[in-house]
Amino acid sequence: PRPAEADRLVLERVRAAGRPAVLVVNKVDQAREQAVLETLQAYAALGAFEELVPLSALTGRNVARLEDVIAARLEEGPPYFEPEQVTDQTEAALIAELVRQEVFRRTHQEVPYKTAVQLEHxxxxGTRL
Structure with a gap:
């Protein structure tokens, strides 16, 4: 099979971007294996993609492989937080969120989740729970 016109337009943009590209073909669980293979071969012949990943998001087939393919291409960026920093929330904000969660849990969702919590002290x- 040859790529559809809409696919060719997208392909032109991919090439024009000059960046590495990965083609992901989803819903392979709904097609015959031979049809999937022919489609992948047709797109591979275009030479625009570094890698082709057939997957089924529904069944999970090749989802882990796609994650690996993406992760391998990510560039490491600068650190935005100190290594020991695990959140950008203040301690008071975290405590208020815990109180809201507990109110929500104990009232069996009868109180709106936007319960106002004001930490006074x-x-x-001493001992922490």
Missing amino acids: LDDS
């Missing part, structure tokens, strides 16, 4: 000494 934080005692950071």
Whole structure:
């Protein structure tokens, strides 16, 4: 099979971008294996893609492979947080969120989740639960 006109237009944009490209073909669980193979061969012959990944998001087939293909192409960026920093939320904001969650849990969803919590005092000494 030859790529459809709409696919050729997308392909032109991919080539014009001059960036590495990966073709992902989803829903392979709904097609005959031979049809999938022929489609992949047709797109591979165009030479525009570094890799072709047939997958089925529904069944999970090749999803892990796609994650690996994407991860292998990601460039490491600069650190935006200190190595020991695990969140950008303040301690007071985290405590308020925990209180809201507990109110929500105990009222069996009868109170809107936007319960207002105002932390008046934080005692950071002594035993922690």
